[in-house]
Amino acid sequence: MNGDITRPDIRAMVTGSRGFIGRHLTAYLRSRVLDIVEWHGDVMELPDYDEPVDVVFHLAGVSRYDQFLEAASKGYDINVIGTLAVLTYCKKVGARCVFASTSGVYRSPMDAEPISEDAPLGPNSPYGISKGLAEGICRHQAKELGTPSVVLRLFNVYGPGQHPSFLIMWVIECLLKKQPIVLRMPDAFRDFVYVADVVDAFSRAALLKNTEFKVFNIGRGQAVRVRDVVRIAERVFAPSTGIELVDSQLGELTAVIADNARASEELGWTPKYNLEAGLMEIKASLKR
Numbered sequence: 115m116n117g118d119i120t121r122p123d124i125r126a127m128v129t130g131s132r133g134f135i136g137r138h139l140t141a142y143l144r145s146r147v148l149d150i151v152e153w154h155g156d157v158m159e160l161p162d163y164d165e166p167v168d169v170v171f172h173l174a175g176v177s178r179y180d181q182f183l184e185a186a187s188k189g190y191d192i193n194v195i196g197t198l199a200v201l202t203y204c205k206k207v208g209a210r211c212v213f214a215s216t217s218g219v220y221r222s223p224m225d226a227e228p229i230s231e232d233a234p235l236g237p238n239s240p241y242g243i244s245k246g247l248a249e250g251i252c253r254h255q256a257k258e259l260g261t262p263s264v265v266l267r268l269f270n271v272y273g274p275g276q277h278p279s280f281l282i283m284w285v286i287e288c289l290l291k292k293q294p295i296v297l298r299m300p301d302a303f304r305d306f307v308y309v310a311d312v313v314d315a316f317s318r319a320a321l322l323k324n325t326e327f328k329v330f331n332i333g334r335g336q337a338v339r340v341r342d343v344v345r346i347a348e349r350v351f352a353p354s355t356g357i358e359l360v361d362s363q364l365g366e367l368t369a370v371i372a373d374n375a376r377a378s379e380e381l382g383w384t385p386k387y388n389l390e391a392g393l394m395e396i397k398a399s400l401k402r
Contacts (some may be wrong), residue, residue, distance in 0.1 A: 126320070127151040127167045127209075129160070130174030134276045135214065135268075135312060139171060142313045153175060154351045157196040169320045170358035172200045173214045175245075178279055182240040193244035194251070201255045201263070210262040214320040215249055217241030217269045217305070217333065217370050226303045226337050228373035231267070231329045249329070255326035263326075264319040266312075269333030269372045272392060273309030274399035282306065285344055286396065289351040296358045300341040305333035308387035308395065318381040333372025334385050343389070350393040 126143060130136040133154035133337055143150050151167055153160060157174050174196060176189035177184065198212065204211050220229050221236030221395045237243045252263035272282035281304070315332045322328065338346075341357070377383045387395070 115160050119229070123394075123397065124169065125149040125167045125322075127153055127170045129153045129157055129170065129172050130214075133173055133269060134170075134273070135309060136173045137275060138175065139313050139316055142317065147199055157192065157282045158199050160199050161202040163203060166351065167209050168211050169201055169212060170204055171214075171316055171320070171344040172197065174200075175214070175369060177216075177240070178277065179239070180279065186240055189240060189327045190244050190247075193241075194247045195228075197248035198251050199254075199321075201251060201261050202375070205255065205259055206300045210264070210320075211252065212264045212266065212316055213248065213252055215240075215245045215267045215329075217372065218241060219246040219249060219266050219267060219329070220370070223369055226369040226371060228335060228371045229331065231252070231331055231376055247290075253327050254348075260326070263328075264322055265327075265329045266319060266332045267316055267329060267372075268312060269305040269307050269331070269370060271307055271312050272396075273308055274396050276309075281340070281343065282347075285347050286351060286393075289354055292352070292355050294356045294358050295344055295354055297340055300339070300357070300359060302340050303337040303338050303371060304332065304343075305336065305371045306333045306338055306343070307332060307385055309391035310395070311385040311389070313388055314386075314398075315377065315381065315383050318383050322381070327358060328380070330377040330383075331372040331374055331382060332377060332383075333370075333374060335372050335374040336388070337371045338371065338389055346389055347393055349398055350390065 128140050131140045175193045219237045220233050221234045228350040254346045255261040256263050256303045276283045278287045
């Protein structure tokens with residue numbers, strides 16, 4: 115399978131098209147002259163929409179810790195009930211769903227070994243819990259109602275245009291502004307996957323046929339220690355002015371690394387960008 119979704123007969127919808135990943139995915143799809151519906155309104159209203167599409171890329175959601183802290187009920191409504199609304203629309207028009215989930219649905223591993231899709235689930239952050247619930251709805255709707263869903267469990271996505279509250283962009287911002295870098299878990303391992311690779315995974319997932327419910331890990335498949343992120347970013351951008359340590363947030367895992375074997379085998383997907391290459395792309399985008 116190749117990742118080229120260029121097909122004159124495919125009509126696609128992207129929910130959350132104005133979000134970080136949504137903007138990159140929409141630009142990619144439009145560059146292939148697909149017929150695209152950008153749904154950037156309330157996903158709860160989607161079941162009332164009558165125009166059919168072939169595939170819905172469901173990216174709309176609340177992801178930031180501070181957003182859940184300020185309004186947890188809104189976060190759960192959008193991430194869980196909103197996903198049900200998307201699947202209701204998919205059932206109505208005969209579309210398949212490609213759903214953006216998270217590695218945060220997994221139980222905290224005991225070591226820094228890669229996590230497969232069959233690893234035990236046990237989310238303990240509001241965001242991870244909401245995505246786990248939404249995955250359950252996808253599974254049920256697929257098995258019981260025949261609405262096909264492909265779930266992509268995204269690891270630590272980064273790239274141009276991401277909110278600076280996320281680690282990579284926070285480090286870059288601090289380096290450029292010559293501010294101390296605040297880290298919560300400097301010795302934690304993270305799996306950073308560049309947004310262009312994630313977009314490629316979504317494109318490939320949309321081409322899966324005759325499947326009820328599938329789950330794929332989407333990560334680089336390599337561990338990077340958080341403090342080493344700073345060291346690599348310094349090579350690309352500028353020396354740091356120092357690192358400050360603060361307490362970690364509830365629910366954060368000490369090691370999160372993707373086992374990409376299933377995505378490689380069934381989607382033909384292999385990430386192309388290592389962390390330094392991704393940082394160079396961000397630097398080039400900032401210059402533009």
